[in-house]
Amino acid sequence: MSLLITNIGELTTNDPELGLLRDAAIVVGERVEWVGPASAAPAADERLDVRGAAVLPGFVDSHSHLVFAGDRAPEFAARMAGEPYTGGGIRTTVAATRAATDDELRANVARLVGEALRQGTTTIEIKSGYGLSTPDEARSVRIAREFTDEVTFLGAHVKPADTPDGYVDLVTGPMLDACAPYAGWVDVFCERGAFDVEESRRVLKAGIAAGLRPRIHANQLTMGGGVQLAVELDCASADHCTHLSEADVDALANSNTVATLLPGAEFSTRAPWPDARRLLAAGVTVALASDCNPGSSYTSSMPFCIALAVRDMKMTPTEAVWAATAGGARALRRPDLGHLAPGASADLIVLDAPSHLHLAYRPGVPLISSVARKGTLQSLCVAEGHLLNASGPHHPESPHKGVLS
Ligand SMILES: [Zn+2]
Numbered sequence: 001m002s003l004l005i006t007n008i009g010e011l012t013t014n015d016p017e018l019g020l021l022r023d024a025a026i027v028v029g030e031r032v033e034w035v036g037p038a039s040a041a042p043a044a045d046e047r048l049d050v051r052g053a054a055v056l057p058g059f060v061d062s063h064s065h066l067v068f069a070g071d072r073a074p075e076f077a078a079r080m081a082g083e084p085y086t087g088g089g090i091r092t093t094v095a096a097t098r099a100a101t102d103d104e105l106r107a108n109v110a111r112l113v114g115e116a117l118r119q120g121t122t123t124i125e126i127k128s129g130y131g132l133s134t135p136d137e138a139r140s141v142r143i144a145r146e147f148t149d150e151v152t153f154l155g156a157h158v159k160p161a162d163t164p165d166g167y168v169d170l171v172t173g174p175m176l177d178a179c180a181p182y183a184g185w186v187d188v189f190c191e192r193g194a195f196d197v198e199e200s201r202r203v204l205k206a207g208i209a210a211g212l213r214p215r216i217h218a219n220q221l222t223m224g225g226g227v228q229l230a231v232e233l234d235c236a237s238a239d240h241c242t243h244l245s246e247a248d249v250d251a252l253a254n255s256n257t258v259a260t261l262l263p264g265a266e267f268s269t270r271a272p273w274p275d276a277r278r279l280l281a282a283g284v285t286v287a288l289a290s291d292c293n294p295g296s297s298y299t300s301s302m303p304f305c306i307a308l309a310v311r312d313m314k315m316t317p318t319e320a321v322w323a324a325t326a327g328g329a330r331a332l333r334r335p336d337l338g339h340l341a342p343g344a345s346a347d348l349i350v351l352d353a354p355s356h357l358h359l360a361y362r363p364g365v366p367l368i369s370s371v372a373r374k375g376t377l378q379s380l381c382v383a384e385g386h387l388l389n390a391s392g393p394h395h396p397e398s399p400h401k402g403v404l405s
Contacts, residue, residue, distance in 0.1 A: 003048060004047045007052060014339035030345070058120060068096070120371060133160070133163075150334075159195075218230055227241065252282070268299075306324050350371075
């Protein structure tokens, strides 16, 4: 089954040769089959006329923590009233998560994945990290795996209050053994009050030895050694990068490690913004992700993150959209995602707007009118729930009726 999307006013391909196309069309099956001028488009089984709208790759959200129970709205309100963010509130969510049933956790992930999809996210990475015991971390990665192919084992999120001593032995031993079958990535919160550089190196190396690929929470609250460790271990991404030395920026610029910026966290903790311009000027690959979690960034909205990156981190709208699509794909080392050249996965969004610039220009406005994953238009109804993983249980995907002809 092939689908022709035509009368595209502006098509963002993120392909260096194709660039930004006007009056364009695209033909998709599971993958992109053809891209070019609308006047030259070949026929396809179905046809969607988007009447001058902008089309761009679906957002690739490379950093989220969706497996949890409860929320921390009172903590957020207290912070907005002047209390600092310390990361200590993670333990509040751990208690709620441990007390929840599998179905409660699953329903919460489904709700948040659906929210993300309605805002244009076609791929989402999901971390564990609110279980912090072998059985609770194992069920977190198992449930995450029902929703996405990009699952990250984050047993080393914080040390639990009940077993701080020997916790790294647990994370690198029995907990890793129980979680590795469901995860593709290993992560650690390398930060004062969480895990130091030596502990973080142990966690990531154990994960690598178990067949997982490394990524890291680095330099969020302090100028620690996380970024240097990321480069040393060829992490796909160093996430946060809020406090960087010159040596850190140089190391990232000369590496394959993406700097993933998470402006939702700075927004929600009223913290200083990461210096995106400094990273871009040095030639570092920059991604944007939501960091969706109940404590420090409870947003699933990539358009919101784009707007923050433009307004407060001084990225251009085009740079921010690239970082939220192609940048996220690089942070997950997925060359099939984040662009719309022939052969790429046909994950795309149609905006209720003539240009990708509107994502930052019209902040807070629901501009996503259609979403396709692997060439299939997704139902964006709130009630149905949506799962992003074809290999897990999934709801039927209904075509976007009314505009198909
Ligand atoms: Zn995080």
